[in-house]
Amino acid sequence: MRVYTHPDCELHTNENSHAEVPERYPAMLAGVEKAKRRGVAVEYGPVEPAPETALAAVHEADYLDSLKEASASGGGHFDPDTAAGKRSWEAGLLASGAAMAAVDGAMGGEASFAVIRPPGHHATRSRAMGFCLVNHAAVAARHAREAGAERVAVLDWDVHHGNGTQDVFYADPDVLYLSAHRGGAFYPGTGYADEVGVGEGEGATVNVPLPARTGEKDYAAVFSGVFAPVLREFRPEAIVVSAGYDAHRRDPLGGMGLETESFGRFAAFLSSLADGIGAAPLALVMEGGYDLDALADSVAATIQGVEGGAAPDWKNSGAKAARDAREALSAHWESLRGA
Numbered sequence: 001m002r003v004y005t006h007p008d009c010e011l012h013t014n015e016n017s018h019a020e021v022p023e024r025y026p027a028m029l030a031g032v033e034k035a036k037r038r039g040v041a042v043e044y045g046p047v048e049p050a051p052e053t054a055l056a057a058v059h060e061a062d063y064l065d066s067l068k069e070a071s072a073s074g075g076g077h078f079d080p081d082t083a084a085g086k087r088s089w090e091a092g093l094l095a096s097g098a099a100m101a102a103v104d105g106a107m108g109g110e111a112s113f114a115v116i117r118p119p120g121h122h123a124t125r126s127r128a129m130g131f132c133l134v135n136h137a138a139v140a141a142r143h144a145r146e147a148g149a150e151r152v153a154v155l156d157w158d159v160h161h162g163n164g165t166q167d168v169f170y171a172d173p174d175v176l177y178l179s180a181h182r183g184g185a186f187y188p189g190t191g192y193a194d195e196v197g198v199g200e201g202e203g204a205t206v207n208v209p210l211p212a213r214t215g216e217k218d219y220a221a222v223f224s225g226v227f228a229p230v231l232r233e234f235r236p237e238a239i240v241v242s243a244g245y246d247a248h249r250r251d252p253l254g255g256m257g258l259e260t261e262s263f264g265r266f267a268a269f270l271s272s273l274a275d276g277i278g279a280a281p282l283a284l285v286m287e288g289g290y291d292l293d294a295l296a297d298s299v300a301a302t303i304q305g306v307e308g309g310a311a312p313d314w315k316n317s318g319a320k321a322a323r324d325a326r327e328a329l330s331a332h333w334e335s336l337r338g339a
């Protein structure tokens, strides 16, 4: 496993949030070190700031200018949850640079993890929100396309719907976005099963909203009964994982029921799937996760899951959320028709 990270990710500050704090950064790294102590071979790769053109491929120029100016002037406020400090622009460029490096690592044959903050998947083309300024997973997916992958998937297991990533690729048939998240009135209020994409991108957005306190059994039904068939049919050459850890049962924001080891099984399941369909190894990009101990433990479990974890033999248990998603998408995916 290659880990791409930069110490300046700790320098981003968001005075509008008590959850997305700089202390998350050493907690993530502690998770990486824990995996190493358990015998997983982890190699740290070099990270350069992303070129501004890579950010401009997914965000509007005016929006990027406003971010940069906010940082240069000492900070700025974007929404009730989201602010930037004087080092946030720099941290954002490095975080996206790490996500791009993770794609390069993965497409070069090594599973890779961009261990970064702030998170990115709520940032839309033109707007900061939900602790997110720059959408690193979107930058990474676009980079994978430019590096030669004809089809790219972004799989988002953060507890929140990645509305920003969906926004960037909603009309794009070559970037498949799949998300399992807490639905209904939960933040950000998007990600209903009938949001399936538009125009040429119709069918290339796969949303599975889940009720509060959902545990691994129903997530397993979603992975095996929705994500796996769609991924096999789409045949991505690269898979970017928006790896958030706020669906952990100890997370103060998420209200879901996953265990630490659940993330290891997600990682093992997807790694084995990627291998089976001839995709590159996973390129993981950090998103949320706000209980520091759960975050560290779950990062360690993920790395262990990627590196030799046994893929779980999950069956589609017929969870309602998985059934509803299959129905909403069956017109677009042959593999979702029938039982």
Ligand SMILES: [Zn+2]
Residues within 6 Å of the ligand: 158, 159, 160, 244, 246, 287, 288, 289
């Ligand atoms: Zn989240």
